[in-house]
Ligand code: PEP
């Protein structure tokens with residue numbers, strides 16, 4: 001099996017009946033990019049940009065950020081890189097950003113909420129990302145979007161950043177793709193309207209599970225409830241993928257669920273284009289995709305949505321697809 005995964009890791013992930021699934025990596029900096037490539041990543045589906053802001057006394061400058069984004073993108077080139085704007089909040093207090101610790105950080109001032117209240121931080125980051133698009137295939141995505149107002153406001157700041165660069169004669173890719181994380185249940189409920197605002201969705205199953213199940217993913221007393229195999233979570237994933245497909249935009253999964261072979265038949269069956277994961281999982285997931293047919297995967301996905309519990313879902317997939325994953 002290990003030999004099979006090593007071989008699979010360097011090949012594209014294609015189902016038995018010819019559907020290509022993009023297998024990309026979640027990374028948190030340049031060292032991870034090297035590991036991602038060694039593990040067979042076809043690009044990066046999630047660069048967590050938080051690393052740029054830790055262990056310092058002030059925000060990284062535009063120049064510093066351009067340098068980091070270009071260094072990562074050039075290592076990956078010509079493979080694509082999705083940069084997620086800063087997703088920070090009261091669970092990781094940062095004094096220079098006025099982030100105080102909060103009693104309920106996961107329901108608090110984090111992600112896009114913080115960024116829209118700190119437009120200079122967001123605009124600087126967006127200018128840096130745009131500048132890096134001049135030479136590299138980079139896309140941007142916004143975290144924690146809960147409503148249309150937020151994605152529209154974020155895009156307005158992006159438009160301002162573009163206008164500034166344009167006026168200054170600084171080159172950038174004017175058609176950079178813009179996406180959003182779907183990780184708040186409200187965004188799932190509004191997915192067909194949100195899909196009209198962006199070029200792609202990336203489903204964050206870590207946060208989506210904790211918010212759908214109302215259980216803090218860091219609290220050991222309740223964290224097991226935040227299980228992405230819960231039919232309630234899977235139904236929300238289905239709803240999101242359907243909205244994306246209807247709108248004709250791309251859709252991927254970048255939460256932990258994407259790295260679990262037991263979830264591969266479900267996610268492929270529901271219709272994802274892309275799975276983004278921690279690099280060591282890439283070989284196993286590519287191998288799992290290669291053993292599936294779309295028809296089998298669709299039947300499994302349809303069936304698990306009707307089950308009663310996460311345990312039943314796991315058992316069902318193991319029994320149906322055990323030989324496949
Ligand atoms: C997620 O929420 O699933 C996700 C990928 O983002 P993070 O784990 O960085 O919150």
Ligand code: MG
Pocket residue numbers: 183204206207
């Ligand atoms: Mg998240």
